[in-house]
Amino acid sequence: MADARVADLRSDTVTRPTPAMRAAMAEAPVGDDVFDEDPSLHELQEYAAALFGHEAALFTPSGCMANQIALQLVVPRAEELLCDADAHVVTYEMGAAAAYGGISTRTWPALGGALDPEVVAGMIRPPGGYTVPTRAVAVEQTHNRGGGTVIPLPALRRLRAVCDDAGLLLHCDGARIWHAHVATGVPLAEYGRLFDTLSVCLSKGLGAPVGSLVIGSAARIAEARLIRKRLGGGMRQAGILAAAGLYALRHHIDRLADDHARARQLAAGLAPLGVVDPARVETNLVLLDLRDAPLDAARLTAAARELGVLVSPFGVRTVRLVTHLDLTDDDVATTVSVLTKLLS
Numbered sequence: 001m002a003d004a005r006v007a008d009l010r011s012d013t014v015t016r017p018t019p020a021m022r023a024a025m026a027e028a029p030v031g032d033d034v035f036d037e038d039p040s041l042h043e044l045q046e047y048a049a050a051l052f053g054h055e056a057a058l059f060t061p062s063g064c065m066a067n068q069i070a071l072q073l074v075v076p077r078a079e080e081l082l083c084d085a086d087a088h089v090v091t092y093e094m095g096a097a098a099a100y101g102g103i104s105t106r107t108w109p110a111l112g113g114a115l116d117p118e119v120v121a122g123m124i125r126p127p128g129g130y131t132v133p134t135r136a137v138a139v140e141q142t143h144n145r146g147g148g149t150v151i152p153l154p155a156l157r158r159l160r161a162v163c164d165d166a167g168l169l170l171h172c173d174g175a176r177i178w179h180a181h182v183a184t185g186v187p188l189a190e191y192g193r194l195f196d197t198l199s200v201c202l203s204k205g206l207g208a209p210v211g212s213l214v215i216g217s218a219a220r221i222a223e224a225r226l227i228r229k230r231l232g233g234g235m236r237q238a239g240i241l242a243a244a245g246l247y248a249l250r251h252h253i254d255r256l257a258d259d260h261a262r263a264r265q266l267a268a269g270l271a272p273l274g275v276v277d278p279a280r281v282e283t284n285l286v287l288l289d290l291r292d293a294p295l296d297a298a299r300l301t302a303a304a305r306e307l308g309v310l311v312s313p314f315g316v317r318t319v320r321l322v323t324h325l326d327l328t329d330d331d332v333a334t335t336v337s338v339l340t341k342l343l344s
Helices: 020-027 038-050 063-074 096-101 118-123 153-166 177-183 188-192 218-230 238-252 258-272 296-306 331-341
Strands: 056-060 081-082 104-108 132-142 167-172 197-202 210-214 283-288 318-322
Touching: 020 197, 020 238, 038 056, 038 188, 038 210, 038 238, 056 063, 056 218, 063 096, 063 118, 063 132, 063 167, 063 197, 063 210, 063 218, 096 104, 104 118, 118 153, 132 153, 177 188, 177 197, 177 258, 177 283, 210 218, 218 318, 258 331, 296 318, 296 331
Parallel strands: 081 104, 081 132, 132 167, 167 197
Antiparallel strands: 056 210, 197 210, 283 318
C-alpha cells in the first residue's frame, strides 16, 4: 500500500505545483513587499485586477485573510453583514469577522447555494432605533457547501440592485469563481462589475501552492494593505509565490473544464447507488447523500482510505468529493469502484 497511488479527492487544495509553475517560481524577480517593491507581486495584482475590471488587487497568504480583509473594507465595526447560513465566511473562518472586524453577522437559510434576492431584501435593517444597521451582503461563487453550485447571473444582478437601492456594499467570496466562469461562460469582468470587493483563491483548483487576492477599488486596496499588515500578513520576497499564482491564472483556468467533466463522471458512476443526482453537479464538487446508505460519513471516509481513496466527511451523512489538477481518469474509475464496493 505504501507504493500504491492514492486517489485524493479531499479538496482541490491538495495539488502540487507543476514543473512549469516551479520553474516560474524559481525565476521570479522579487523585492520587499512590505516596502511595496516586489515586481512579481505588482504584476500578479495588476493582472488579477484587470481580469475582473477593477482598479487594484492585493495578494494575501490565505483565502480566509482575503475574505476578512474584504469584510472589514465593507462593514464598519459593530455593524452588520448579511450572508447565507452555509457561507464560508461564517462557517469555516472561526468567527474572524467578529473577532478581528467587530462585525455582526446575520444569515438567511441555506438553500443549497441558491440565492433569492427578495429574501435578502426583506432582511435589511436601516440605521436608527438602536438596531444594528446592515452595511453589506456577501455571497459565495461557487458555493462550497452547496456542492459547487453556481449562482446564476440574473440572481446576482437582482441582488446588486437590491444593494444599490438600500445603499449597501456587496462582497463576493470568489474562491472558486473561476469554476463559475468556465461552467457558464460568464466573463470574469462581468462578475467583477457586480461587486464592490472580491476575494479569489489561487490554490483552489488553479494549482498554486499558496495565496488569494482581495480585489476592489484603488482606495479600498490601499486600506486593505494596512489591514493585511495589522493581521500579520505583511510579506517580504513573496514574488516567488506570486509567480505561481500568475502562472496559474495564465495557464490553468480553461483546463478547469477537465475537472468538471471528471466530476460528472464521478456522479454518473455513483448515481446507481442513489447517493448523488448527476444533474446537480455543476462544477468540480460532488456531494454524496448517505442518509439511506449503509455507512455514515466517518465510516465511509475511514473505509475508503484503507482502499486508497481519500474523501472528506461534510456532515454526519454527507461526503464531499473534489476533482482537481492532479486527479486522473484512472483515479475517477478507482474512486467509483471503491465507493460502489463500500456502499453496495
